[in-house]
Amino acid sequence: MPPVLVALLLSAAVDPCAPVTPVAGGSASLAEAYRRVGDDEKARGALDTAAEAYRRALEQDPSNARAREALQALCRAPSFDAFQEGVRRMRAGELDAALSAFAAVRAAGPSPPADLLSGICLYRKGDFDSAVPLLRSAEADPSLRDSARLYLGMVALREGEGARATRLLEELNRNPALGGVAMELSRLANLESRLLFSVLGEVGYDSNGAVAPDGTVVPAGGSDAIFGLSALGLFRPTGPAGFFLRATLQLAERARFDQFNFAGAGASLGWRWGPSVPTLALEAGTDYQVLGGQPYLWLHHLLVSGLLTLGPVTFGASYALQYQYFRLDPLGDQNGLLQLGEVSGSVPVGPWLVASLGFRVGFDSAQVPPLSYFQHGPRIDLQLLPLYWFRVGLRGALWWRSYSAVDPSFGFARSDTTVDVLTWVEFVLGTEWTIRVAGGMFRSSSNVEELNYTSWTLTAGVSWTVGIL
């Protein structure tokens, strides 16, 4: 019973034991044909289908006594009634009642479908230890094997056994009926591994490459080509929950404005409570950045973040405290603390779209008041997931930034508004490879004329992510 059938079973609108409504102009001989099919299905042990056939027989001929008696007998059979009751309860989300009903079916004799549905109920309750033996029992039935393995893989995934989940789910990728679901779960399992490496290489075009990371614009600038490489290593010895250590490396080379060639390396360690939602994480880390071959910025950060689901909405909140230590002498006045906070909510919109809306605030306490600022603004994310191998994303963010004091070099306090929009498409190739094409627009509007600019970017990249343990 593949998941699709489980779903169908659970969503079936007709109670097989509900009263039958006769059709107009029914045929007694046709009723007999249905009745014989019902008898044959009953002899094969397919009680659901038998009940369906008997109901059709009675629709054709309500006086067909053999069909009526057979249907009544089926509905009186404890195991059939209990199974249907279990399905009804499962549909209603009454998992404990469903489990009791399936237990009655299993007490009457071996029933791999009841084992499977019991295992699914227990999975949904989060009782993975109890679910696994039942799913293993269902796995022994060839017709239920892939469905049981799908849920066993999901249990492994929830327990942080990423590598085991990947092995289970990758086998299902061969099953055309489950391939899409299994592929997506395999990718998730890959991401939940204890030791994870990810590398992204990309090339692209930037219509305004003459902008430094701090927004300084080179006069008479122009477009540039970008070559980027990012790498991530993540070690979580106890799985998604518990201690973690993360290392990052980033390189961005430019064909023309090599004074903006960027290199950065960072490391963070932290602790996460809860393997999935709700979850809370605390981390501390440091990042060192080089610009144009010169030491540029040393960042130290503390970050606390959490997720909580209430109804259909997943709420998120984070707070980051960064100490920015600029290593280039002219930027020394910008040294100081940067605080960033965000609250957000995300909700699925229909089967394929996830929308997220957030609001962010930031406060930078630089060495000198004219360079200190307060900023705030909304962020929106839309992710369209029409196919397991194809996804589309759109992200937009707005910052309104007001500096704290008059800047003597301008004669007024600086004020900026920035708009950052990025859209991308991703093609998922197996569990490890992804091709990504992205287009972005960044607009800076400032009351300092030379800080007004627009930058358009187009990049294409390929990423490789592998979970090892």
Add this chain to the structure above:
Amino acid sequence: MAALKAALLALAVAGAPAAEGHLLEGARLFRAEVYGAALVEFRVAGALGAQEALWYSAAALLKLGRSEEAVEAFAEAAAVAPGARDSLLDYYRAQACHALRLYLCADGLLASVVEQGGPRIAGHARAMRAAIASELAPQRLPAAIDWYLARGKELSARRPLLAAAYLEEAAGLGQRLASAYRRQEALDALAKLRSAPPPGKR
């Protein structure tokens, strides 16, 4: 599914009139993924004289997860209505074989699906064939042959069509080994099975 629909529409024109409505209703239910009800309609169509309905019953059995019965029904359909076979039905039959680990059975059917099926179904078939190839590593074959032979002999008396599928798999796998491991034994069991009078309908 388009091929199934087209085949059924053709049947609606040329098939047994009393069975037409049930074939079409079965196809509608199959498309709606209400496979139990579809199976009932296909079985009634078969009872009313549409031998082709056996193919569709087999497909519905596959979708219901009743793979052993599906393999039997496909074998019966191939015997009584060989002309109704098409690429989509071959693909379903291959899935039924694959579910029972009858890899040679599945692979043979998938080879023709790759040749004759549409681009999407041929793509699935290629992926399945690649997976099957990895299952047929020579070092695994003797143990697999032992299992297929034992299963085939166990089912011979009760379910000859299913038993034949297992025995054919054992014989086919034996042929892949230089030693022809237990191939003759499988062929002998098949010959004995085919010469025996058919058992009563289950």
